[in-house]
Amino acid sequence: MVELIVVIVTILLAAGVFFMLSGAIGLLRLPDFYTRLHATGKCDTLGEVLIIFGLLLYHIFVYSPGAELSVQLVPVKLLFLIGFIFLANPTATHAIMKAAYNTGVKPWKKGDPRM
Amino acid sequence: MSDNSGKVFGIAVTFCAMFLFWLLLSGMLDALHVGAGLICSLIVALISHDLLVTGEGEKRLVKAFRFFIYLGWELWQILLANFDVTYRVLHPKMPIDPLIIEFETPLRSDFALVTLANSITLTPGTITINVDPAKGKFQVHAIAQAPADALTVDKTMQSKVAKVFMEEG
Numbered sequence: 001m002v003e004l005i006v007v008i009v010t011i012l013l014a015a016g017v018f019f020m021l022s023g024a025i026g027l028l029r030l031p032d033f034y035t036r037l038h039a040t041g042k043c044d045t046l047g048e049v050l051i052i053f054g055l056l057l058y059h060i061f062v063y064s065p066g067a068e069l070s071v072q073l074v075p076v077k078l079l080f081l082i083g084f085i086f087l088a089n090p091t092a093t094h095a096i097m098k099a100a101y102n103t104g105v106k107p108w109k110k111g112d113p114r115m
Numbered sequence: 116m117s118d119n120s121g122k123v124f125g126i127a128v129t130f131c132a133m134f135l136f137w138l139l140l141s142g143m144l145d146a147l148h149v150g151a152g153l154i155c156s157l158i159v160a161l162i163s164h165d166l167l168v169t170g171e172g173e174k175r176l177v178k179a180f181r182f183f184i185y186l187g188w189e190l191w192q193i194l195l196a197n198f199d200v201t202y203r204v205l206h207p208k209m210p211i212d213p214l215i216i217e218f219e220t221p222l223r224s225d226f227a228l229v230t231l232a233n234s235i236t237l238t239p240g241t242i243t244i245n246v247d248p249a250k251g252k253f254q255v256h257a258i259a260q261a262p263a264d265a266l267t268v269d270k271t272m273q274s275k276v277a278k279v280f281m282e283e284g
Contacts, residue, residue: 019197026204034256035213037242039200045237046197070142077140090236094243097256101244107256110212 005061012054019047032108033100041093048089049082122164129167130160181279182230188275192238199239203258212259215244218266220251220273227280234272241266 026039056078064072133156141148203211222228228251232243235255240262245254257263266272 019201022201022204026200029204029209030211032213034242035211035258038240038256038258039204041236041242042193042196042200046193068142069144073139073142080139086237087233090233094232094236097242097244101254101256107213107215109214 002062005057009054009058009062012050012057016047016050016054019043019050023047031112033105034097034107037093037097041089045085045089048085052078052082052085125164125167126160129164130156132167133159178280185230185275185279189234189237192234196237196239199262200258203240210259213256214260214263215254215256216263216267217252217254218273220253221277222251222273222280223248224280227276230279231273231276234276235266238262238272239265 020043023039023043026043027036030036030039056075059078060075064074134152137152137156138144138149141152143149203209220231222231225248228246228248232246232253235241235243235253240258242256243253244256246252255263255266257266
């Protein structure tokens, strides 16, 4: 049972790292401010949530059995964290986007040189 | 009379939510921690109950239920969005063709507008730039033509959000 959980946790962590990595590659490869926000805004959300979910499973099944109540409640905090990330990440992306648009950052069009 | 009881109801709901939050975060059940939690929750509930329980709106339970079903669909869309961005980023030629689109929706309430705006940002290839609450008008940056069409032609997401908050047309 514990071995199975560890395998699942490893897969979740690896998937999370993969999405964070593709977000970082997108940040470097994409041509302008707006398209870069596409990469960071979306990949970071899922990457972080997958990593936190992996930690949550590990904590419930491997780390905390037999521990005191305040230690067993850590997964609840991680769940709250997932909720806040889902709420805060798109909002922050949108706020940065709006600020850039209102201050006149020109969007890149297909065929333009990289900025 | 009804106004006053609504206020008491709001304070009670906020107090319960805050105290539950406190208990879950602290995990200590001795008199000192629980007592401090009771006092803090009461102060927060008295000051800011109108933020959590707004007076407006009927059928809150139905809306909350539909909202959770919508969240399930939204999670699936987030997964698709990540594969979409990952594909575009890792593809050697980077198949992107960014454009900015505008469209209007029948949505008016704050919560519905926030839900749609955040959903657009989290779903494949689109990010909200601007929202005009008076007209329900959205300005969206799309990374290619296909995700833009999903919002302007198919309108799946708009109709789903409108159905959740019962603000169709």
